[in-house]
Structure formats: structure tokens, C-alpha cells
Amino acid sequence: MMERKVVDPEYMFKRAPREKKFLIGNEAVAEAVKRANVDIAIAYPITPQSEATHIVGDIYAEGYIKDYYRGEDEFNVMSAIAGARMGGARTFTATSGPGTLRAFEMFPLWAGARLPVVCAFMCRGVNSPLTIQPDNIEIGWLMDTGMLIFHAENPQEFFDMTLQAYIVAEQPDVHIPIGVCVDGFFVTHTREIVEVTPEDEMLPPYDPSTSPVPIMDMEVPPIRQMRDPFVMKSNYISYNTHASWQQEVRAAGERAKKHIARYVGKFIEVTNPDAEILLIASGTAAAQARVAMEQAREKGMDVGLAKIRVIRPFPEDEVRELAENPRIIIVPEHNIVGWLAREIKSRIDNSGKVRGHPRVFGGMTMPPEFIMEEIVNGRAR
Amino acid sequence: MKKNIATISPGFEDIMPEEYQDLVNDGPYGRGLGIKNLGTFKELIEEHPLCAGCGLALAIRLTAASLPAPEDTIIVGTTGCNSILMPQLAIHNIHSLFGNQSSLAAGLKRALKLRYPDKNKDVVVMAGDGGIADIGLSPTLHTWLRRENLTTIMLDNESYSNTGGQESGMSCEGAVLNMAPTGKKFPKIPMPEIAKDSGCAYVATVSVANARRLGRMVKRAILVAREIGPTYLQIFVPCPTNYKFSTSETLKRAKEREKIMEYISSEAEKLIKEANI
Amino acid sequence: MKSSIRMSGLGGQGMVTAANLLGTAAVKDGKYSIVIPFFGAEKRLAPTESYLRISDEEVYEKGEAVYPNIIMVFHKDVIDKGKCYTMPFYEGLQSEGLLIINSANKVLIPEYDISKLRELKINIIYVSASKIAMEVAGTELATNMVMLGALIGVTEIVTLESMEKAITERFSGKTKFIASGTTAALDDVLKKKYTKAAQLIEKNMEAIRVAYTSTKNA
CATH class of the missing domain: 3.40.50.920 (Rossmann fold)
Incomplete structure (x- = not known):
């Protein structure tokens, strides 16, 4: 593993020198993960995502990521990602089509629990009949989960948006998940020129103390934060809390606009x-x-x-x-x-x-x- | 958790709720208390919204009182009766979804290991029989097979009690319950045996009627999970509401059907002996 | 100049690798290129295609090359067994385009299709790529190299220097190449065949040069 230095995100996105490479989308996203100062990556194999998380595994083996494993299925992968985020770690995961659907219950949870998860969706058709080919119908379903959705056109945008997604998602006034979507094969397996930032420069680490909801590490007092909760109670305040909480998740999405304009650029x-x-x-x-x-x-x-x-x-x-x-x-x-x-x-x-x-x-x-x-x-x- | 984080800032003593003051002044954080100390300290749970005579509620109370390090323990629950009570524990706890408690706990534990390499953060999965043995069987097994450092505690009331008393995989063969109108067709899932075969270093079964033993088992299970690998504790917690018996009979029923079993791997045996618990 | 190339063949014949090498060489020549493989969930011997666009200007278009100006057929099954993603195999080929076929047998294409291709003024080149691959490199896995050599001989679409650089990069083992899991497995077969990476690179280049020279002089 090479010595690396933390750099300012805006510098990385806008001013850092770029090296031309000839990469497929799955390689490009892994290059982004390598520079994203990720703590834990967890995934489950599925075409056309697999190569991306293979390479992320290699990056882990080289020491650039601290923990990595193949989960048991997409629902449990996304659950483990939620757990890792609740524990204050920066995570990476990716999935495609049928995997997205299998994991679906977790996406509103990520948003509702205010977890700044970054997930790559390499979109693919869903069954039936069985297909592994490109089709982005899953974005239509993801749109109403409370997640933010970026749609990258090519491997270059896939690289840039993945890095930018971490910085936007982790803003304290945003702190909700971002799905970075690409069309499977047309991006994941398509080789194009991608200009990447220096390999020895990485994003600043995630600072758990900036989370707007408590990190589940017993380092802040649990008393009154979790007590008399609005969860599963039958009264006006409980219903009202659930309603306003959902509005707050959407409001966080609106508040993300200024950060997207700053870091990602034009909508x-x-x-x-x-x-x-x-x-x-x-x-x-x-x-x-x-x-x-x-x-x-x-x-x-x-x-x-x-x-x-x-x-x-x-x-x-x-x-x-x-x-x-x-x-x-x-x-x-x-x-x-x-x-x-x-x-x-x-x-x-x-x-x-x-x-x-x-x-x-x-x-x-x-x-x-x-x-x-x-x-x-x-x-x- | 550093003890001073929970203390009350000067000037706020009057406005902080009484039970917060109790927890700060007389709570269990960092004191190494257990079942035998019940009645002498402010417990992590003060009240709960579950049925009268609920065996599960008592089991959570006893478990909470037995945690070896409540100040550094995070509990992951799942949908079910436990999810109505658990948020009222004075301890960080997470309602995952239904069935994914183990995988979520695995991610959490790994994150805490990275962030606190020199400190024990005990992650305990506490869920019902349906949550663990039916809908969550896959992640439960996979965390064991992957040798995650997690304690799994099943609160076994042999039914889906929160949704109206349906048969679960942990119900006994022949039990007539909702969704098993002619009696359950297959035997209770042998979770303790499965746990043993799947790599748990410590497996135990007990009933809620056996408070002291339960307390010791909780301490052992968490200690072994911390140092060695996955552990499993199955607590029988009869449900008067869905099995339709008098609320005063919960402990009697628990005692009647209690099966005490303790499997300790040789590595865990050594650890338990050294820790003298 | 803008080229849109479709390579059709059977999985394992190296269409994906060939397209990647050609694209890499084009980029090394200072051009723009997009390379797209297309394959199903099947493994070897299933229809596999790759699409390649090379241009002096930035390329945006993705997906299958529906209207290519060059088609390279790696296996006769593409023509007579429908083992490709279009039927007939030359569907969409632009007039005055180029068709390179791996076959020593010139009567492979049915009469009807031949007259269609004549109408379109297609330049048809036959190369015994598999045979040359065996003779020069000692393995049919080098068929794709011969096909590339033939293409470069006819079109000069990339320089041989850049192609050599691309091949060296691909097979030197210094950088990990990702196309698919099966491609990685075939790489291992090739590596076992040759004791040294340098030998593998040299044999590949030789296969390219033989086809290059023969088509250039034809």
C-alpha cells in the first residue's frame, strides 16, 4: 500500500491533476472507492456489478480498505451496511436489478435512519423472464425511497459522482443515502477514457461526530434519546412524529441541492x-x-x-x-x-x-x- | 461510554427528569452489577408496554441487569414484542427490520472494532423466535458461520406474539395456534444443535424462571463472544396472552418446561474459568 | 474518421480481448474509443460480440454497433447457425463497408446474402485465422490476434506500435485486466502455455504481423 495523503474534496473534484486511463465502468468505480477513504465494503455477487466489488476486494487486500466481506444476500448486505454506518464507519456497496429488489426494504430504512450510505446501482433488467442485460427500471422504484439518486452517463461520471456522493451524503444537514446509478454493461463493461485523480490522494475520513442522529456506539448517553420513543406507539405524537420525520428526510434532500451544486456541479x-x-x-x-x-x-x-x-x-x-x-x-x-x-x-x-x-x-x-x-x-x- | 458523559451539567439538576437523575446517580454503568444486585440500583428499564405476565419482558429485564458492561453494550433487536419494549432501555439499541438483526449487528460490530480497537464494545442480538429461527435464520446462521463476535439471545415464546399468536418454527409439534389450525406439523427447530454445528463457542438454554442461572449465562455468552466467537443463548419465555393461561402462571410454566443445557467449547471453558463467572 | 466495428464470434474466441486491445491501441494513437462487450450468462461457445467505436473526435454512442461499417466474423456458426445478435449476421452493415471472415472457405455465405452484400459494395476478406493461429502461435486462442492483424492490414486503423504496447500492457501481468471471470480463466490457460509473459506477447505480435502483411499485400 502506498503512502497517501488526505486532500480537500473540492480540490480533488475540481483542481487535482488527472491521469488518463482506459477503463470499464466497474474499474472506474473501484478507482473511486480507492480514493474515498472507505472503512468497510460489503457486497454480494451479481452481474453486472460483480467485477467492481472484486476489485474493491483487491483494494482491501492491499490495505486501502479496513474491512471487507461477501455477505449472504443483498438484503443482509444492505443491513450490514446500515449497521456499519450506525457504528460510524464509511461504507461502500453495490448491486444490480434483482439484488436491488431483494434489498429494497433497506433503502427507506437508510433514509429514515439518516445513514449517509453510498451505494452503486449497476442497473439491470429484472425477472421474469430472466435477464442480465441493461435496463434501468430499478431507478424508477428507487426514486421514492428517500434516497438521493445520481445517474451517471459514462465511466468518467461514475468515477466522479461516486467520490462526490460521499461528501454530499455526509453533510450534517443532508446525511441521507445516495444511490449512484449507471446503466449496466453500457457503463459497467464499456471501456472508455477516464481521467482519474492521483492515486496517493484521498478524501478526508468520515467524522461520526457530525451525524445529526446519535451514532450507536454508547459514547453518548442513551438516556432520553431512545426512551419513551415514538416507535410503534398508538397516539397522536407518535403518528405526527412519523409524518414529520418523513418530511424531514425529503427536506434533507432539498438541503442537499446547494452541496450538489458545489461538489457535483450542474443538475x-x-x-x-x-x-x-x-x-x-x-x-x-x-x-x-x-x-x-x-x-x-x-x-x-x-x-x-x-x-x-x-x-x-x-x-x-x-x-x-x-x-x-x-x-x-x-x-x-x-x-x-x-x-x-x-x-x-x-x-x-x-x-x-x-x-x-x-x-x-x-x-x-x-x-x-x-x-x-x-x-x-x-x-x- | 465515559461515565462523566452521562453526568448532569451544573444548573440543570432541577429540570432533568427524575429517572435520568436516578440513572446518573444510581445506574449500572461501569459498576459490574448483576442479578444478585437487583433492587439495589436503578435498572436500565423502568417500565414497559407489554402484557401483564409477559415472560419476554421479564427476560429482557433480567438480561439488561446481567450485561457485563452496560456502558459499552449495544443491543440489536428486531420486529416483534421485543421491539416495543427495547427502545425503552437506557442503552443504545437498534430496531433493524424484521429478520436482519444479525447482519446489521455484524456490520455494527465490525465498525466498532475499527473505531475502538482498544475497547470492548459488546454487540448483542436480542430477538424473538420468529425473528431468529424463521425470517432471520439465514443471517443468524451466516454470522455464526463467519464467526462474528456477536451474542445472539433468543426470547423464545414459541409463537409470533405481536402479530396475534401465530405458529412459529419454535412452536412445539402439534401446537394449535393461528396459521396452524390443525396443529403444527413439524417439531421445534433444534436451534441449540444448529448453533453448535455452526461454530458457536458457547450455547446455552434456560428459562426465564431461573434468574440467577440466566444472569450467569448472559455474562458468559457476552464474554465469550467478545474474546472468541459467536455465542447463542435461548431463553424460554412463556406467553400468557397467546397460549391463554393465567398471567400468574408464567414462571410456573417456564419452570415446568425448562431445559437447561450448556455447551462450552474448550477455548471458552478456559476463558470462563479465568474470568470466574 | 469514425469507425464502428462489430466483432461476432463464439465465447472464448477472444472478441472481447480483441476489441479491448484495438481500443487501447487507438487511445495510444491519440484517438477516442469506446469498447463494449456483449455476452449472455452462458460461458464458452455461446454467441459473443464486442463493439468498438474509434474516432478522432469524442465518442458518446454506447451499446451495440447497430449500423457498423466494419464487421469481423470470428466463427462460421455466426453465418450459418445464427450465433449472433442480429440476423442475418451482416444486418446494419453500411454500404462500402468491410467484412472480415475467419474462414478458408469462400462459399460459406449463401448466394442470396452474397448478392445483397454485392449490392452494398462490401469488401469481403477471408482469413484462415484459426489455422494461422495454430501455425504461428501454436494455439487457436490466438485467432483474435490474426483477425486484428488482418483488420489493421486492410485499414491501418491503429499503428502496429500502439498495438504492441497494448498487448504488452495486457499480457505482461503487471496490470490486472478485467473483462469477465471467464476471460480471467482463459488468461490462465494462455499463461500456462507459455513459460514467460514475453514469449506470449511475442507470439501474439507475430500472429498479428503475419496477418497484417498478408492482407496489406493482398
Whole structure:
């Protein structure tokens, strides 16, 4: 293990020198974990996540992580992650599709218990029929758990957002979990140029004393903090506490916005905002949409692109503003339910201009030509 | 926990609740107390919202009074009757979800080992029979198989009492309960044997009617878990509500069906002898 | 220049490794590249493809190369047994594109498809890659190297110097290469075959050079 030094997060994200590597997404996220000063990593194997936590295991063997093991299943992995976070450790874990669903009960718990867990979701289709291929339907389900959701387009964003997620999640006025999502295979197994920060520089360690809820280590008096609790009681105060607690979790998400703006950057990256036809997309669909936009503009069509990088907290004001000008909004997605189109429609006034197509799911690629077809159809209307 | 952390800041004596003052002045933190001292100190539990005659509530009270280091113990519970009582213990405790208490405790224990390498932080899993032997069997076994330094205490009332008296894997064969309307079809899950085979260094069974022995077993189980590996203690806690007997008969019933068993690995034997407990 | 390449074959033939090497070499030449493997849960001999985009400008497009301008067929089953993710195997190939097939047998493609390919003005190159791999490297596992050599010979898509650097990096054992668990297992087979990493690298380069020279001069 090499000697390493703690550096300022903002320096690491914005000013640190970068070395060009040619990495798959799973390698990129592990490179991030190596620089994230993680105490404990726990995971359960599942395609297309597995290689990432294999490499994290190698990093542990080299001494960069203090504890690591393969758990018994995703539900219990996410439980152990919760326990480790309640004990004041910084953690890493990752899962995919069916694993996400098996673990699902833990995600609202992470949020409700105010645990700043960082979890990578390498999205994959879910059964049945059995598939291991890319499909991000799970993000649609994760959106309402109270977790914050970043959606990375490529291995570079996967690297950056994973590191940034720790710093945003651990802010005392946030302190809720963040899911860093990517589309399986299209990012996890795709090799691209990734610019990484120096290997000998790492994030500052997590400081448990900044937690807004007590760390479960018996170092603060338990008396009155846990007594006469509102848990499982049948009275007005109990119900009201549960209600306001849920609101507080959402409020923490809203408070995260300023930290996201500072550390992660733009919620939405916009090209040609005044275009007649605006493509709004996230993840891999944004990459395909960018190619389609370029093809369309070469043919003289007035097309723009808004890539949404942060799904929770949702950038409602920005989306409302963006939605005012274009005649048509096209939302290409890698899932059957169209969670992004649904989200946009529910936030803007004139939802009739939103076309939730194309939707590609079940493992297939979305050729930019599909999006092009929507653009051409849209113009004809 | 450093004892002075719990003390009351000057000027606040009047406004702090009475039971807090009692805990600070007369609580069990750092005093090495046990069952034999009951009645002479302020207990970790003052009241509970469970049924009259509840065997489980008494078992938690006795366990709390027997913790070798209450000032550095964290309890992980799970859904069930225990989860209604446990938050009222004056000790850090966690309601996980239903069935994941052992895996959560494993993560917690590992985190505390990293953060306090020179200090014992005892993590105790205390849950019902349904939580441990049915819905949580997988993580229970896996923490044992992985040799996690955890104490698992089952409060065995042989049913799902909180949800209305359904049959559990720990109910006896033939027991007629909700969801076993014609009698349970298979025998009680042999958890002590499973614990032994899965690597527990200390396995014991007792009933809530046997307070002193129970107290000693709690101390042994936690000490062995701290130094050697996983331990398992199964406490029989009859439930008058769902087994429909008089609330005054709980201890009598417990005594009648009590099975005392103690398995101690040779390594644990040595440790227990040295500690003289 | 923008190239979109689809490599189709059977698991174990090295399409994933070939695409990674080619992408790595392109990046070493100062270009942009995205490499994507596509395989099912099956292990060896199942349809496996990899997709590679190489360009002088930044590449965004991900996923399968649906409209490639180069297709490389590593196994005849791709053509006559439907062992690929598109049917027919050349579906989407752009006109005036390039098709490289690992086969000594030129009558492999049905008459109907041949006329289609002629309409599209496709340049079809046949290479006895598996045979050359056996002759030069002593193992069919070097088939992918021969295929790469043929491609570079026809297109000069990357320089041989960068390819050599990429191969050295990949097989020197100094950096851990991650593609899939099965790829790692096959790596071990190769390493057992050769006593030294240097020998493995040299044999691979030799396989590339033989195919490079023969297609370049053809």
C-alpha cells in the first residue's frame, strides 16, 4: 500500500491533476472507492456489478480498505451496511436489478435512519423472464425511497459522482443515502477514457461526530434519546412524529441541492436550450440522444439536449424553465415504464408536449436512429 | 461510554427528569452489577408496554441487569414484542427490520472494532423466535458461520406474539395456534444443535424462571463472544396472552418446561474459568 | 474518421480481448474509443460480440454497433447457425463497408446474402485465422490476434506500435485486466502455455504481423 495523503474534496473534484486511463465502468468505480477513504465494503455477487466489488476486494487486500466481506444476500448486505454506518464507519456497496429488489426494504430504512450510505446501482433488467442485460427500471422504484439518486452517463461520471456522493451524503444537514446509478454493461463493461485523480490522494475520513442522529456506539448517553420513543406507539405524537420525520428526510434532500451544486456541479447539462425540439434524457440514453441531436442538426433540424444528472432531488425549477420554449419534448429511456417522462410530465404545466419515446428495454441498445425517428415524427406533427 | 458523559451539567439538576437523575446517580454503568444486585440500583428499564405476565419482558429485564458492561453494550433487536419494549432501555439499541438483526449487528460490530480497537464494545442480538429461527435464520446462521463476535439471545415464546399468536418454527409439534389450525406439523427447530454445528463457542438454554442461572449465562455468552466467537443463548419465555393461561402462571410454566443445557467449547471453558463467572 | 466495428464470434474466441486491445491501441494513437462487450450468462461457445467505436473526435454512442461499417466474423456458426445478435449476421452493415471472415472457405455465405452484400459494395476478406493461429502461435486462442492483424492490414486503423504496447500492457501481468471471470480463466490457460509473459506477447505480435502483411499485400 502506498503512502497517501488526505486532500480537500473540492480540490480533488475540481483542481487535482488527472491521469488518463482506459477503463470499464466497474474499474472506474473501484478507482473511486480507492480514493474515498472507505472503512468497510460489503457486497454480494451479481452481474453486472460483480467485477467492481472484486476489485474493491483487491483494494482491501492491499490495505486501502479496513474491512471487507461477501455477505449472504443483498438484503443482509444492505443491513450490514446500515449497521456499519450506525457504528460510524464509511461504507461502500453495490448491486444490480434483482439484488436491488431483494434489498429494497433497506433503502427507506437508510433514509429514515439518516445513514449517509453510498451505494452503486449497476442497473439491470429484472425477472421474469430472466435477464442480465441493461435496463434501468430499478431507478424508477428507487426514486421514492428517500434516497438521493445520481445517474451517471459514462465511466468518467461514475468515477466522479461516486467520490462526490460521499461528501454530499455526509453533510450534517443532508446525511441521507445516495444511490449512484449507471446503466449496466453500457457503463459497467464499456471501456472508455477516464481521467482519474492521483492515486496517493484521498478524501478526508468520515467524522461520526457530525451525524445529526446519535451514532450507536454508547459514547453518548442513551438516556432520553431512545426512551419513551415514538416507535410503534398508538397516539397522536407518535403518528405526527412519523409524518414529520418523513418530511424531514425529503427536506434533507432539498438541503442537499446547494452541496450538489458545489461538489457535483450542474443538475442538468443543456445544449441548444432554445431549440424547437428538446431531448431530455439521463444515463446512457443521454449519450445516444447527443448523437441523435448532432445528426439532426447536421440535417438542419432545430434540436437541443438536456441531460439530467441528478434524479433526486429532482431539479424541478430548471426543468420547468427548460420546458417552456420547445414545441416538443422527447424523452428516450432505457426502461418500459418511462419514469423520467412520468417525472417530467408531473412537474411541468404543459405535459402534452412530452413524448415518452423511444423506450428500449430488456437488454437492447437504443440506436440514435430510433431517437432520430421520433425527432422526424415530432417535426411532422 | 465515559461515565462523566452521562453526568448532569451544573444548573440543570432541577429540570432533568427524575429517572435520568436516578440513572446518573444510581445506574449500572461501569459498576459490574448483576442479578444478585437487583433492587439495589436503578435498572436500565423502568417500565414497559407489554402484557401483564409477559415472560419476554421479564427476560429482557433480567438480561439488561446481567450485561457485563452496560456502558459499552449495544443491543440489536428486531420486529416483534421485543421491539416495543427495547427502545425503552437506557442503552443504545437498534430496531433493524424484521429478520436482519444479525447482519446489521455484524456490520455494527465490525465498525466498532475499527473505531475502538482498544475497547470492548459488546454487540448483542436480542430477538424473538420468529425473528431468529424463521425470517432471520439465514443471517443468524451466516454470522455464526463467519464467526462474528456477536451474542445472539433468543426470547423464545414459541409463537409470533405481536402479530396475534401465530405458529412459529419454535412452536412445539402439534401446537394449535393461528396459521396452524390443525396443529403444527413439524417439531421445534433444534436451534441449540444448529448453533453448535455452526461454530458457536458457547450455547446455552434456560428459562426465564431461573434468574440467577440466566444472569450467569448472559455474562458468559457476552464474554465469550467478545474474546472468541459467536455465542447463542435461548431463553424460554412463556406467553400468557397467546397460549391463554393465567398471567400468574408464567414462571410456573417456564419452570415446568425448562431445559437447561450448556455447551462450552474448550477455548471458552478456559476463558470462563479465568474470568470466574 | 469514425469507425464502428462489430466483432461476432463464439465465447472464448477472444472478441472481447480483441476489441479491448484495438481500443487501447487507438487511445495510444491519440484517438477516442469506446469498447463494449456483449455476452449472455452462458460461458464458452455461446454467441459473443464486442463493439468498438474509434474516432478522432469524442465518442458518446454506447451499446451495440447497430449500423457498423466494419464487421469481423470470428466463427462460421455466426453465418450459418445464427450465433449472433442480429440476423442475418451482416444486418446494419453500411454500404462500402468491410467484412472480415475467419474462414478458408469462400462459399460459406449463401448466394442470396452474397448478392445483397454485392449490392452494398462490401469488401469481403477471408482469413484462415484459426489455422494461422495454430501455425504461428501454436494455439487457436490466438485467432483474435490474426483477425486484428488482418483488420489493421486492410485499414491501418491503429499503428502496429500502439498495438504492441497494448498487448504488452495486457499480457505482461503487471496490470490486472478485467473483462469477465471467464476471460480471467482463459488468461490462465494462455499463461500456462507459455513459460514467460514475453514469449506470449511475442507470439501474439507475430500472429498479428503475419496477418497484417498478408492482407496489406493482398
